[in-house]
Amino acid sequence: MSAATKPASTEAALTMSGAEVVLRALKDNGVEVIFGYPGGAVLPIYDAIFQQNAIRHILVRHEQAAVHAAEGYARSTGKVGCVLVTSGPGATNAVTGLVDALLDSIPIVCLTGQVPTHLIGNDAFQEADTTGITRPATKHNYLVKKSEDLARVMHEAFYVAKSGRPGPVVVDLPKDILINKAPYSEAPKTEHRSYRPQTEPDAEQIRKAIALLKGAKKPIVYAGGGVINAGPEASRLLTDFVHMTGFPCTNTLMGLGAFSSDDKQFVGMLGMHGTYEANLAMHDCDVMLNIGARFDDRVTGRLNAFSPGSKKIHADIDPSSINKNVPVEVPIVGDAGRVLAALIEAWKADGQAQDKAALTAWWRQIDGWRGIDCLRYRQEGKIIKPQHAVKRLYEITRELGRETFISTEVGQHQMWAAQYFGFQKPNRWMTSGGLGTMGYGLPAAMGVQIAHPDALCIDIAGEASILMNIQEMGTLAQYRLPVKVFILNNEYMGMVRQWQELLHGGRYSESYSSALPDFVKLAESFHAKGIRVTDPADLDAGIREMIAYPGPVIADIAVAKDENCFPMIPSGAAHNEMILGPEQEGGVAGVTDEGKVLV
Amino acid sequence: MSEFANAPRAATIAVLVENEPGILARVVGLFSGRGYNIDSLTVAPVDETGRISRITIVTSGTEMVIEQIKAQLDRLVPVHKVSDLTLEGPHLTRELALIKVVGKGELRMEALRLADAFRARVVDATVESFVFEMTGNADKIDAFCALMRPIGLVEVSRTGAVAIARGPRGIN
Ligand SMILES: Cc1cc2nc3c(=O)[nH]c(=O)nc-3n(C[C@H](O)[C@H](O)[C@H](O)COP(=O)(O)OP(=O)(O)OC[C@H]3O[C@@H](n4cnc5c(N)ncnc54)[C@H](O)[C@@H]3O)c2cc1C
Ligand SMILES: Cc1ncc(C[n+]2csc(CCOP(=O)(O)OP(=O)(O)O)c2C)c(N)n1
Ligand SMILES: [Mg+2]
Numbered sequence: 001m002s003a004a005t006k007p008a009s010t011e012a013a014l015t016m017s018g019a020e021v022v023l024r025a026l027k028d029n030g031v032e033v034i035f036g037y038p039g040g041a042v043l044p045i046y047d048a049i050f051q052q053n054a055i056r057h058i059l060v061r062h063e064q065a066a067v068h069a070a071e072g073y074a075r076s077t078g079k080v081g082c083v084l085v086t087s088g089p090g091a092t093n094a095v096t097g098l099v100d101a102l103l104d105s106i107p108i109v110c111l112t113g114q115v116p117t118h119l120i121g122n123d124a125f126q127e128a129d130t131t132g133i134t135r136p137a138t139k140h141n142y143l144v145k146k147s148e149d150l151a152r153v154m155h156e157a158f159y160v161a162k163s164g165r166p167g168p169v170v171v172d173l174p175k176d177i178l179i180n181k182a183p184y185s186e187a188p189k190t191e192h193r194s195y196r197p198q199t200e201p202d203a204e205q206i207r208k209a210i211a212l213l214k215g216a217k218k219p220i221v222y223a224g225g226g227v228i229n230a231g232p233e234a235s236r237l238l239t240d241f242v243h244m245t246g247f248p249c250t251n252t253l254m255g256l257g258a259f260s261s262d263d264k265q266f267v268g269m270l271g272m273h274g275t276y277e278a279n280l281a282m283h284d285c286d287v288m289l290n291i292g293a294r295f296d297d298r299v300t301g302r303l304n305a306f307s308p309g310s311k312k313i314h315a316d317i318d319p320s321s322i323n324k325n326v327p328v329e330v331p332i333v334g335d336a337g338r339v340l341a342a343l344i345e346a347w348k349a350d351g352q353a354q355d356k357a358a359l360t361a362w363w364r365q366i367d368g369w370r371g372i373d374c375l376r377y378r379q380e381g382k383i384i385k386p387q388h389a390v391k392r393l394y395e396i397t398r399e400l401g402r403e404t405f406i407s408t409e410v411g412q413h414q415m416w417a418a419q420y421f422g423f424q425k426p427n428r429w430m431t432s433g434g435l436g437t438m439g440y441g442l443p444a445a446m447g448v449q450i451a452h453p454d455a456l457c458i459d460i461a462g463e464a465s466i467l468m469n470i471q472e473m474g475t476l477a478q479y480r481l482p483v484k485v486f487i488l489n490n491e492y493m494g495m496v497r498q499w500q501e502l503l504h505g506g507r508y509s510e511s512y513s514s515a516l517p518d519f520v521k522l523a524e525s526f527h528a529k530g531i532r533v534t535d536p537a538d539l540d541a542g543i544r545e546m547i548a549y550p551g552p553v554i555a556d557i558a559v560a561k562d563e564n565c566f567p568m569i570p571s572g573a574a575h576n577e578m579i580l581g582p583e584q585e586g587g588v589a590g591v592t593d594e595g596k597v598l599v
Numbered sequence: 600m601s602e603f604a605n606a607p608r609a610a611t612i613a614v615l616v617e618n619e620p621g622i623l624a625r626v627v628g629l630f631s632g633r634g635y636n637i638d639s640l641t642v643a644p645v646d647e648t649g650r651i652s653r654i655t656i657v658t659s660g661t662e663m664v665i666e667q668i669k670a671q672l673d674r675l676v677p678v679h680k681v682s683d684l685t686l687e688g689p690h691l692t693r694e695l696a697l698i699k700v701v702g703k704g705e706l707r708m709e710a711l712r713l714a715d716a717f718r719a720r721v722v723d724a725t726v727e728s729f730v731f732e733m734t735g736n737a738d739k740i741d742a743f744c745a746l747m748r749p750i751g752l753v754e755v756s757r758t759g760a761v762a763i764a765r766g767p768r769g770i771n
Contacts (some may be wrong), residue, residue, distance in 0.1 A: 131621060136632050140676040143620070160676055194617055194679045320670035323663060 018150055018178040019044035022111065025154035027054045028186060029109075031082045033073060033450055034058070035066040039086025040126060041113025044178035058450060058479060061471035063090050065443035067097020067168075068469070071106045072430050072447030076405055078231055080161050081447065083110040088126030091133070091172075096437060098137040098168045103434025104254060105229055107166035109157045110138075116176040117145055130172045139167030144174065147182035155187040164197025165318040166229055197317060201334030201342050208330045209289070209313045210346045216287035217358035218365075219247045222270065225254030225433070226292020226316060227336045228426045234337035235259070235426040238291065241344050246359055248366055250278040252293050253418055254433045261422030267366060268375075271299040272569050273415040276374035276578060277366050279567075282307050283575035284365070290314040292336040295325040296434075297598070305574030315339040374567045375419055376583045384536045386413065386488045386559040390420040390460065393486060396543050403455040404428065405448045409441040409465030412494035412565045417460040419565075439468025442485060446472055449481040456484070456547060463489040463556075464513050473526035476552040484546050485554045487519060490561045498564045502579075503596060519556035528552040571598035609638070610665045611684045611692060611762045613770060614654040617677035618644050625675055626654060635660060635668050639694075639737075639759030651679065655761050657737075682770050684762050692762040696740045697722070698731045702751035710750050717743045728753075736760070 016024065022045055026034065035058045038046045049057050060066040063085045070081025081101075085094050091112040101108045112134075115124040131143045140160050142153045153171060161169040213219060221242055227234045235258045242249045242265050249259045250270040259266055268275030270282055282288070288310045293299070295314075300306040303325060312328040314321075315336060322331040332339055379388040390413075397404045406421055407430040408414040414431060423429050430448060432440035441459040449457040459466075466487055476483050496511040520530030529549050533542035539557070546555040566581035572594045616622050623642060630637050638657040645653040658668060665683070673681045684690040698719070700710045707729075714721065714731050717739065723730035733743060737760060744755055764770070 132624070135621070135625060136628055145620075165674075195676045318670075318674060320667060320674055322670075323666055324670075327663065 014181050014183055016182060016184055017044065017048070018147060018173070018180055018182040019048040021150050021182045021184045022154060022173065022178070023048045023052060023055060024184055025151055026082065029155065029158040030079065031055055034082040034084050035060055035069045035073070035447065036084030037061075037063050037066060037086065037090060039090050039113060041087035041115060041175050042084060042090075042111070042173070042178070044175065045084060045111070045113075045173075057084070059475065060443065061474050062469060063093035064097050064439065065446070065469050065472050065475070067094050067101065067108060067110065068437075068440050068443035069447035069450070070108050070110075071097065071101050071104070071440075072407060072444030073451045074106050074108060074447075075228070075430050075444075076427050076448040077451045078427065080107040080109055080158055083108060085110065085112055086126070087113040087115055087130070088128045091128055091130040095133060095137050096435075098134055098170065100432055100435040100437045100440060101168040102137060102139065104432065105166050105225060106168070107161040108168035109161050110168060110170045112170055112172045113178075114143070114172045114174040117174045118176070120174065130170065134170045137168070138170050139165075141170035141172065143172040144177050147177055147180050150177060150182045151185045152188070156192070159187075159192060160195060164195070165321075198333050199317065199335040199338055201315065201332045201339045203342070205330060205332045206339070206342045206346050209332060209343065210350050211352070212287050212311055212313060212330060213245065213289060213343075213347070214350055214352040214354060216247075217355055218281075218284060218286045218362045219245070219359075220281050220285040220288055221247050221249040222252070222282065222288055222290045222293055223249060223255045223258050224252040224291070224293025227255055227258035228292075229317075230292065230336035232426050234292075234335075234340060237337060237340035237344060239263070241340055241347070244344065244347060245354070247289075248281055248363070250274070250282065252296070252299055252433075253431060255293060256418060256429045257423035257426045258292075260424040262424055267370075269418055271296075272301070273419065273565055273567065274299075274569075275419075276372050276567055276580065276584075277369035279569065279575040279578060280369050281366055285310045288312045290316075290328075291339065292316060294321045297325070300325060301569045301577075302572055302574045307575070372580070372584055374580060374584055377581065378583060379536060382535060384533070384539055384557060384559045386416050386490065386563055387420055388536070389486075389488055389539060389557050389559055390416045392539055393458070393460070393543055394421045396540065396547070397456060397458075400456075400547065403452065405430070405445070405452065405455055405457045407431065407441040407444040407448065407457070407459045409459070409461045409468075410436045410438045410495075411462040411465055412490070412498065412563070413460055413462045413488040415495075415565045416488070421460070438462075438465035442466060442469050442472050442483070445483045445485075446475055446481055449483050450479070457482075458484045458486050461485050461487045462494060463487050463491065463516055463519075464493045467517075470522070473523070473528060473552065473554075477527040480551065482549070482551050482553075484552070486546065487554065487556045488559050489516075489519070489556050490559050490563065491516065492561060494563070495565070497562075501564065502570065519554050523552075523554035526552075528554060531555045532558070534558040571596070605661050607659050607661050608665065609657065609659045609685065610668075611690065611760060612656045612658065612669065612672070613682045613684055613762060614656065614672055615645075615679040615770065616652050616654060616675075617679065618650050618652040619677055622652070622677050623654075625677070626656075626672065629671055629675070630658075630668075633667075633671065635664065641759040641761050655759070657760050680770060682764075684764055687764060689765040690762050691765060692736050692760045693734050694737055694740060694758055694760045695732070695734050696744075696755060696757045698733065698744060698747060698752065699728060699754040700731065700747050700751050701728045701753050703727055706750050710747065713743070713746050713750075719743060
């Protein structure tokens with residue numbers, strides 16, 4: 001190669017160590033924050049971090065929390081979340097977070113340390129087969145075995161994490177690769193060799209969809225997390241489309257905020273703990289437009305009874321989501337934002353008139369279902385109802401008008417948060433939907449707070465879940481992150497208790513939260529504020545005190561111990577076989593034997 | 600729903616992949632992790648640089664499952680192309696087998712006669728054994744092995760199927 005054709009950057013770059021190449025690649029991919037925990041195998045990266053200021057490192061207290069924090073960061077910003085952990089136990093601790101991000105389609109790049117290349121396979125100290133273990137836990141993973149591959153792999157990891165259906169990517173980095181000099185090159189401008197997801201929808205499929213939608217008498221729009229993944233513009237287009245068509249719109253748990261809860265065309269969340277009106281509208285509709293949702297079993301209930309009379313349109317960026325659980329008439333592969341833009345244009349261009357009379361009748365039927373008021377509860381006496389605690393939290397934060405982000409743990413409190421906290425914008429709601437990981441909420445809120453230092457970040461928690469990553473209170477203290485942990489303390493693994501009540505004859509096997517800590521003292525020992533509220537009369541004051549305090553707070557709210565979360569579609573039941581709460585008339589109870597084997 | 604018949608069918612799927620470490624584990628892990636069948640699987644590099652490998656998988660399932668298998672394969676990052684040869688038209692399937700038969704006297708003669716009828720070649724012989732080589736589709740090899748069993752079949756080694764579409768069209 002002559003001197004003239006030699007790429008100038010290569011030679012200069014050979015002055016960089018592998019660790020420096022890693023940091024440079026992070027910076028060039030727009031990373032500002034990395035959540036991590038050090039160890040022997042990643043010391044070279046920590047040394048490089050020490051010597052620069054472009055990237056801020058947040059020291060968590062457990063690697064699982066690093067991934068959840070990166071998820072919160074990613075979900076609330078639309079950027080890729082970044083994680084750094086050491087080999088062996090560092091990597092295995094991160095696995096739960098990776099699977100969580102995989103199931104909820106969250107873009108994460110997780111760098112794991114590895115023993116030096118010549119020791120791989122020798123059962124060396126803190127060696128684990130990280131690429132083997134994380135293969136089914138990630139969208140893709142890499143083991144860098146040659147210094148000349150390092151820069152390319154780093155860039156590719158970001159491309160894969162964020163393009164198409166987003167997901168977690170692991171880059172496993174042997175220590176010698178980090179120490180040895182490595183060439184740096186910028187992200188290639190060319191297309192990826194094999195991974196090129198389709199984002200533009202097919203015009204013919206859009207035409208078929210519009211023909212169905214225009215002719216619909218009982219339509220519904222069922223929008224999911226894919227709309228959030230597609231960015232805030234997709235939510236805006238969804239709103240335009242729903243307004244221009246006059247259709248009812250429901251969101252999945254992952255889609256909350258994609259369509260405003262204030263909108264009169266919003267019929268609430270659907271699914272197992274969705275509203276009566278959303279589920280019955282799904283069951284009775286004649287045309288369903290699924291946009292960025294994946295017909296999850298929590299949503300469909302018994303498959304052979306799911307929306308039996310409808311023609312279905314399914315728009316998804318991942319062809320494997322289409323026809324997986326529910327066969328559809330019109331599949332559309334593409335990005336939710338691009339699909340919505342195309343639908344809006346085609347809807348306008350199409351000459352066919354809508355059946356307005358049918359739509360009016362449909363809304364009358366839906367309003368009838370709304371009349372059941374399926375989320376009504378009665379707050380009376382000296383015990384705080386958990387629903388009421390969430391409702392007041394929502395009303396007070398709205399009244400204060402601050403930018404608010406909510407995360408949750410997993411259980412009844414999560415469902416009550418979904419039901420009683422309204423979201424008007426996307427990216428304000430972080431929850432572990434697919435994996436249902438207890439311990440997600442606190443670190444996720446931490447990641448959100450890092451990205452939005454002035455916002456109000458609240459983790460709506462259960463007393464059992466919060467203990468699964470409680471050590472992160474230390475991280476809050478270290479970085480002065482004013483996250484609020486709002487515990488609905490029912491002294492039970494309430495969701496487990498509820499299933500035991502409904503399915504297992506009230507035998508509450510191992511679901512009581514014994515020997516709970518004093519959460520006020522616990523908060524104080526972590527340099528945070530602790531508040532305990534037991535009387536409904538003190539609830540508002542407690543909430544206001546929590547929000548007003550400038551630092552981290554644990555608010556321990558003692559709530560009714562035996563409250564169940566309704567409405568509920570029991571496992572194996574159909575949408576029109578919901579169990580309603582004690583305040584509502586009607587509804588059908590009973591879990592079949594086939595239902596019992598389901599989760 | 601009618602297009603998704605519930606009867607399972609066999610499918611021969613060709614997958615072009617980046618020839619990188621772990622790719623086979625990804626494909627096999629996908630099948631085991633999601634509970635799909637693998638009847639056979641073969642793999643070898645197929646381009647002049649050795650960068651691209653071709654995996655041939657014979658599987659079975661309902662139409663909906665086969666569609667899932669193809670979509671799941673296609674979303675693996677190092678996968679270039681997934682082609683359902685069964686669906687896409689006439690194709691050829693071949694498998695290579697090495698079959699060891701031990702026997703003496705009249706049994707030896709019978710083994711050779713059958714081998715001739717099946718166009719199996721003798722690739723190794725001792726006074727008491729033969730190794731036959733044969734190519735064909737799986738049914739033909741199955742049939743040959745079944746006939747050899749009472750004669751003295753002791754060992755079989757098979758490659759699994761490789762397949763290619765008939766006619767001028769290439770996979771790309
Ligand atoms: C205790 C508990 C109870 C639950 N109860 C309910 C319930 O009652 N109701 C409910 O809805 N959920 C419930 N869930 C959550 C449920 O398990 C699923 O996580 C959730 O329903 C999935 O949401 P989704 O369909 O929007 O898909 P997501 O998991 O958000 O997946 C997004 C889909 O969109 C696609 N996509 C991604 N990016 C794009 C893009 N740019 N453009 C287009 N498509 C894209 C993806 O390929 C995928 O198919 C519960 C979870 C728990 C833990
Ligand atoms: C890591 C993990 N382990 C177990 C479960 C099963 N699980 C789901 S909800 C739940 C109880 C949660 O209790 P709590 O945090 O108090 O919330 P509540 O339901 O009482 O509101 C359990 C054990 C889970 N989702 N995640
Ligand atoms: Mg609880």
